[in-house]
Amino acid sequence: MSAELPKAKVAVIGAGIVGNSLVYYLAEKGWRDIVLIDKGPLPNPGGSTGHASNFIFPVDHSKEMTHLTRDSINTYTEMGVYNKSGGIELARTEARLQEIQRRITSAKSWGEEGWFVSPEEIKEMVPWVNTDDILGGFYAPDAGVCDPLRAGTIMRERAQELDALTIMANTEVQDIIVEDGVVKGLQLDKGYLEAEYVLIATGCWSELLADMAGVHIPLAPIVHQFMTVGPVPQFEATTGEINFPLVRDVDANMYERQNGSDMEIGSYCHKTIIHPAKDIPSNEEATMTPTELPFTEDDFDESLEIAMGLVGEILETEGVGVRHAINGLMSLTPDGGPIIGETPEVKNLWSVAAIWIKEAPGFGRMVAELMTDGVSEVDITASDVARFYEHNRSKHHVEARVYETFNKMYSIVHPAEQYASSRMIRLSPFYPREEALGAFFYETAGWERPHWYEANKNLLEKYGDATMPRTAEWDGRWWSPIINAEHLHMRENVGMVDLTAFSIFDVTGPGAADYMQKMAVNQMKVKVGRSVYTPILNAHGGFKADLTVLRKGKNHYQVVTGGGNGNVDKKWFKDHLPEDGSVTFHDVTSALCTVGLWGPKARNVLEKVANIDVSNEAFPYGAVKTFMINQIEVTAFRISYVGELGWEIYTKMEQGLALWDILWKAGEDQDVIAVGNGVYGTTARIEKGYRAFGMELESDYDPIECGLARPKVKSADFIGKEAYVKAHGSTPAATLCTLSVDDPTEATGEARYMLGNEPILTLDGEAIIDAKGRRSYATSAGNGPSVGKHLLMAYLPPAHAKVGEKLKVQYLGGQYTVTVEVAGSTPLFDPTDSRMKS
């Protein structure tokens, strides 16, 4: 077919709740010539939106997901398609009772309502639930049920009223046309549609669409089984869709809810069933809709037994039968998060996938804001499609991890919990030595990173109670007191830290200096051989990244950033390269490895093996030098994220092991130990008040608020400068502070250690909200072994950001008095940085 269709500014593929939210918010933001395409009919084209259970629980442990869900509830409510019923998450175990306290904590941190309810209160709210095995519940009064199909219709109508939208239902996308890395249009069964932007909002089918364009949207369609039973006499007297609170039997991985005269029973307790996108039937072939597959009864048996135990009163009622049962398809990703943003491979082609109905309008709005203004109200960096590395995109990885994320859906997931599958994918050259030292590995971006070393267990005796041992199981899970022992030993002697997970980019060419000036807040035109730690901002002055830049030559900069967010940073840098070709960008992550050598004895070690003078005078703090360590050429960088004298030492990947062995041998008489990321990422960092991206640093806060602004603003232009200058001249609405817990045994008699994200409250237990409406919570938490205190970082408004101020932190049902130790970025430990500069 060769019919010429009108040109589209934006083509949105997929008319589920995500696609509809996108066209609505894009139209609201002023976009016109939007075309919405779906191969199915409207209003229900046959994707997951059409069969979802549509209920919404507003409280999540993630700040942005909670905010996006709130935004979505508000949208559904404004459209008259939200039925607020309240909802209860049941506890069958002691562990879940604790999890409920964690929910309550998260609710308080993010400004949502939620409280504990006793079995008696549950019985009163949902009399048909058998509470014999129920210990209590978390009640969310704002939980409810939305109608995403009706919402979608309203959204399309509103976009049409603005004369912004053309709808093409029953239209199949056959190909996505890409030229020179830029999307050009869509080959449809009805002709060619030229489009400047293309948004893939096709849920379960995303992989197929991504394949057409040569991009990756790593998700897997998985089965979620549910059935409808009825007619339920207990619901007879009620009108409307739902009058009883939703019931989430989380310990059984199930939910039960009223739906008119019926009850829906949904389950995630069955085995993980992946249904490849290519095997999803077409609308014509499907008995119902393409994503409502034939129910596989045997898989649901266990769920039925559980449901009988909980709501047997209804199920055993004469006349109540199974009216409908399906294997519904939904999207699941290898890390459980959505996949949002412009694809790294193709310009103007966006993925907006793996989004639940509960947060879809919120994401729709954020994407429209990102496309329009380059920044969104809620920071959705964690969902960025660019976060995936090559291995993350493989079918092998996606399927392995989806088995795990499916099982984590309703389970209690510890914030530090690690994935078990698809490991050992990226190994540093030091790995054999680390393994021999009994490293306990965490994973970051595929890298195996030692978190602590069992070989250092002998230090526990030496440091005793100073290692702040944890008796509470939850606090001590995925943790070891060895971390604190390594910390204390490093502060007295010297430690070697594997930093190979860094993402490292070479920026070269005649335009490199000007380009780097544009990208970074701080002065980049420094002497060759200097390093600069700098914020990277978005256009609105919010944090995009914080990283270190080494000037290695007149036209050569090396950018070093964390592996976790490295790929997102890479896209940001590449997106801003000048078009004239004067700057070349090269990812050298896989070419280089890095070891940190830190501690008061670091120089004693290095001077034995370096062929240059490493004294403070010859190699001052902040300097970068290339030299030889025995036979190995290295570039060393005198800086520290742990607050000690020492160097980050870079060499070629294949020489890494030799470098490790040389340093180790040279360090033997200096009591060198291997130190894990537990020290580097948490204890040493927090004692020094260093900010971490994604925790303290996010686009909600600016460099002035987080204390990273330099006194003077450089004269050269840079991204976000206008906002930065404006913020520079004003009183910040909040200041990042370091707080200490006065007495960790205050609430229960047992020492408890917060893990992060807990609400900071006034002494009266009231929430603290700054002038911009942001709530105070612990952005980071960790032991400070050298200061002997448990430390928190939190943004506090001026009234509370005062040294000595007494406040409270809430943790798992208890409140603890905290003291503001530092307001701003001055380190609590070694405030003058004398150790680093010695």
Add this chain to the structure above:
Amino acid sequence: MNILVCIKRVPMTGSRIRLTEDEQMIDTKNLRFWMSPHEECALEEAVRIAKARTDAGEECITKVLTLGPADAADQLKHGMAMGIQDGILIETDGSDWDPMATSKALVEAIEAEKAAGVEYDLILFGNESADSGGFQVGMRVAHKLGMPAVTGIKDLEFADGKAIAKRETTAGFDIYEVPLPAIVAVKEGLNLPRYPSVPGRLKAKRKKIPTMTLENRPGGPDKVRLKNPPATEIQTEMLGEGAAAASRIVDILEELGAI
């Protein structure tokens, strides 16, 4: 009264049926399976009859029988979840069995039941299967067993050891008095079948379904190949949008004589 209900696993209607490449079978990849709708009514009727009689103190046996692949146990369990006591599966390798072979197999199963001490007073069939629609198996079984048979039944009662069966005609009802044991092929409209209950499902799950395998002995015409019927063109006329369409709708309803 002992009642046997014979059912058939069939693809659910509503989707486009694809054929396998050799045109010998239906491609079942995306299909949902059910039983013929008439047979749901037969199951419901059996459950009701047995309930009424059991309540009156009579002992009743109810069983559901099918010939089909191992997955046809799903349909047996559906019947059991509705309240039928037991199921019997004549398991095939998934190949097609024609009406002659099927009826022979069913008769063998019924005779095996008899040998085991279970004799049926009433054997219910659906009037015709939802897939091949041959109207044959019930009659062939009746012939082989030498039992009276009535078909197209929409009402069933019992008196004096006889079944009083009503068949709908254009003029009203034909009423048959059939001595028991008898074969009755029923039609949708006989009753409103219940949904299988959850406790019933769980009970059915725990029951073992006796399975037998028999030789496929085809007879009658051979199958050459399957062919999809030509697609029917559906003509759609837009009557207008919103309130503007109302008067046209009234005109059409008048043309149709509906108002």
